[in-house]
Amino acid sequence: MKIVTAMVCAALFAAEGKTYFTKQEALQEVWGESEITLEHVSDHTFYKSLDSSDNSSACFNSQRVRSKGQTIMLHVADDGTIVDILVCRFNEPIRYKAPPRFYQQFIGKKLNADLRLKRDIDGVSGATLTSRATVKSVREILTAHAKK
Secondary structure (H helix, E strand, O other): OHHHHHHHHHHHHHHOOEEOOOHHHHHHHHHOOOOEEEEEEOOEEEEEEOOOOOOOEEEEEEEEOOOOEEEEEEEEOOOOOEEEEEEEEEOOOHHHOOOHHHHHOOOOOOOOOOOOEOOOEOOOOOOHHHHHHHHHHHHHHHHHHHOO
16 A cells, blocks of 8 residues: 555655746756846836847746646747747646647747737647636737837
């Protein structure tokens, strides 16, 4: 019985969320080893590369999904178009993490009234709370970006 309990506990621990990228690693995914500057807009910090010619920026946002958090990094072009989205941390059980195709829906989108679930963004069955938290993060970042 102790062996079965230990195996179940090990399986549950392995199914828990994890950190995929630190902030530094996520920024390196976008700009490599380039020197980064910071710009603060309301409660958000936007990171920019001094070597980048496209004047894009990146911002991190954390939201609670169920009882634990998710952190995403949104890479945004100067005109407010989403260039890329990275999941940096997902602390919920991994079964609640949305698949990559969900996150790919955001690329090329801008902040507008339709950037919502059941409009421009299709939710994920079984990861509804993750879908909601992600859309909320994206909208918060793009709203702050528009104030820059």
